[in-house]
Amino acid sequence: MTRDRAINTVVDVALALSFLGIAVLVLSTVTFPEQPEPQQFDADRTAAVLATSTFNVSYSVEPVLEEARAAEELDEDLRSQRISHGTVAAHVAAAAVANLTIRSERVTATGRQYRDAVDNQLRNHLAGTQFETSVAAHWEPYPEAVVGGTATVGADPPPDRDIRTSELTVSSGFDPVRAEALEAVDDGGGYGAVADLIARATIEGYLPAVESKHALEADRSSSVLTRYRYERLSELLEDSTTEAIRDEIEQADAEPADANEQLAAALAAEMKPELRQRFETPRAAARSLTVGTVTITVRTWEP
Numbered sequence: 001m002t003r004d005r006a007i008n009t010v011v012d013v014a015l016a017l018s019f020l021g022i023a024v025l026v027l028s029t030v031t032f033p034e035q036p037e038p039q040q041f042d043a044d045r046t047a048a049v050l051a052t053s054t055f056n057v058s059y060s061v062e063p064v065l066e067e068a069r070a071a072e073e074l075d076e077d078l079r080s081q082r083i084s085h086g087t088v089a090a091h092v093a094a095a096a097v098a099n100l101t102i103r104s105e106r107v108t109a110t111g112r113q114y115r116d117a118v119d120n121q122l123r124n125h126l127a128g129t130q131f132e133t134s135v136a137a138h139w140e141p142y143p144e145a146v147v148g149g150t151a152t153v154g155a156d157p158p159p160d161r162d163i164r165t166s167e168l169t170v171s172s173g174f175d176p177v178r179a180e181a182l183e184a185v186d187d188g189g190g191y192g193a194v195a196d197l198i199a200r201a202t203i204e205g206y207l208p209a210v211e212s213k214h215a216l217e218a219d220r221s222s223s224v225l226t227r228y229r230y231e232r233l234s235e236l237l238e239d240s241t242t243e244a245i246r247d248e249i250e251q252a253d254a255e256p257a258d259a260n261e262q263l264a265a266a267l268a269a270e271m272k273p274e275l276r277q278r279f280e281t282p283r284a285a286a287r288s289l290t291v292g293t294v295t296i297t298v299r300t301w302e303p
Contacts, residue, residue, distance in 0.1 A: 042164060042300070043164040043165050043166035043298050043299060043300045044166045046133060046166070046298050046300050047089075047166040047167070047168050047296070047298040049088075050087070050088040050089045050092075050135060050296075050298060051087060051088075051089045051168055051170075052087060053087060053088055053125075054085060054086055054087050054088070055085070055088065055091075055121050055125060056083055056084070056085050056121075057083065057084050057085070057086075057091055057114070057117045057118055057121055058082070058083045058117060059082055059083075059084075059113055059114050059116070059117035060082070060113060061082060061110055061113060061221075061225065062113075063109040063112075063113055088118075088122060088125075088135070089135075089168065089170050089296055090170055091118045091121075092115075092118060092135050092136075092137040092151055092153055092296060093137045093139070093151075093170045093171075093172065093294035093296060094114070094173075095111055095114045095115040095118055095137065095151035095153075096111070096137035096138060096139045096149045096150050096151040096294055097111075097139050097149050097172055097173065097174075097205075097206070097294065098110050098111035098114055098115075098149070098151075099111025099112060099114075099115065099149045099150060099151050100147065100148075100149045100206055101147065101148060101149060102146060102147050102233075102236040102237065103146055103236070105236055107206075107229065107232045107233060107236065108228065108229060108232055110225075111149065111151065115151045115152075115153060118151075118153050119153035119154065122135065122153050122154055123153075123154065123155075126154070130302075130303075131300050131301060131302055131303070132154070132155040132157075132300065132301050132302070132303055133154045133155060133298065133299070133300050134152065134153075134154040134155055134156065134157050134298070134299040134300075135152070135153050135154050135296060135297070135298055135299075136150070136151070136152040136153075136296070136297045136299075137150065137151045137152070137294050137295070137296045137297075138150045138294065138295050138296075138297075139172050139290075139293075139294045139295075140290065141174075141198045141201070141202060141289060141290065141291040142198070142275070142278075142285065142288045142289055142290065142291075143278070143288060144278070145198075145271070145274070146267075146270050146271060146274055147202060147267065157299050157301065158301070161301040161302065162301060162302070163299050163300070163301045164299065164300050164301065165297060165298070165299050166297075166298045167295060167296065167297050167298070168295075168296050168298070169293040169294065169295055169296065170293065170294050170296060171292060171293065171294070172205065172291065172292055172293055172294045173205055174201050174202060174204075174205030174206075174291050174292055175200075175201040175204065175205065175291065175292065176201075176289070176291055176292030176293075177197045177198060177200075177201045177289060177291050177292070178286065178287070178289040178290075178291070178292070180197055181193070181194045181197050181198070181285075181286035181289055182283065182286045182287065184197065184286070185282045185283045185286050189282065190282045191272050191275045191276045191279075191282050191285060192268070192272050193282070194275060194282055194285045194286050194289075195268040195269075195271035195272040195275055196264070196268045198267075198268070198271055198289065198291060199263075199264040199265070199267035199268035199271060200260075200261075200264045200268075201291050201292075202264075202267060202291065203233070203260050203263045203264045203267060204260055204264075205291075206229075206233075207226070207229060207230065207233070207256065207260060207263075209255075209256040209257035209260050212226055212230075212256040212260075213254060213255070213256050213257075216249060216254050216256070226249070227246075227249050227250065230245055230246075230249050230256070230259055230263075231245070231246060233263050234246070234262075234263060234266070237263060237266040237267055237270070238266070244262065245259045245262055245263070
């Protein structure tokens, strides 16, 4: 993988694609296997197809660049077209993670643009089938967390049809931390220890420090988008160190790892009381963690 290609993937799809096992340099489209017969509109079979079939996705980050330019009062043109390659399931999972929200407010529009591109590609590939399909991806570090992401592509399931459902999970690209959280609790840690692990995994997964540093030093488009994501996260977390984070990532020798620590501390501060309220014990909170996976639900039905 070339450095530029890796940076583009990291910046444009909220860093998710490169950690979901997507071969972003393999740009030849692989067609879907032969479609099932009409009577075989089986959700399990469809889920297996989506987990192994691949296609290219071409999309634009122009709406995000517009937001970033407005935030930095820039008027220059920046490169906005992107392309990525991977399995259908991984694309939908990446769209969910890219569509990160905090208290139901989206960080940037990247996830929406990417989701729309994946949706168009999926509908094109399924155009000849004899059944309808909906694919929904959902990521959250624990049930009803303050932070999460979703993406749904395909047709809308009708309320009056026999709908078959199947589920699968794929990697979110984030450190799972469940085992670490259980170990921390066994060592005497409480809700705060669990919250710290979740927050660090979430921030580092969304904006990996090493890749973010490369992006800040890369082309103008990559650096503008990365700075904007840091600023949006600090704004949504209402972090008192927003100015310090902005100063940190705007330096020529920026160290995103320092900014990530500050953001993780702010996120953990919100998660700790939420975990205490939702779970009877810190161990119950640790056992509930799903930081490392995205759940994909496949629904199929006859037209």
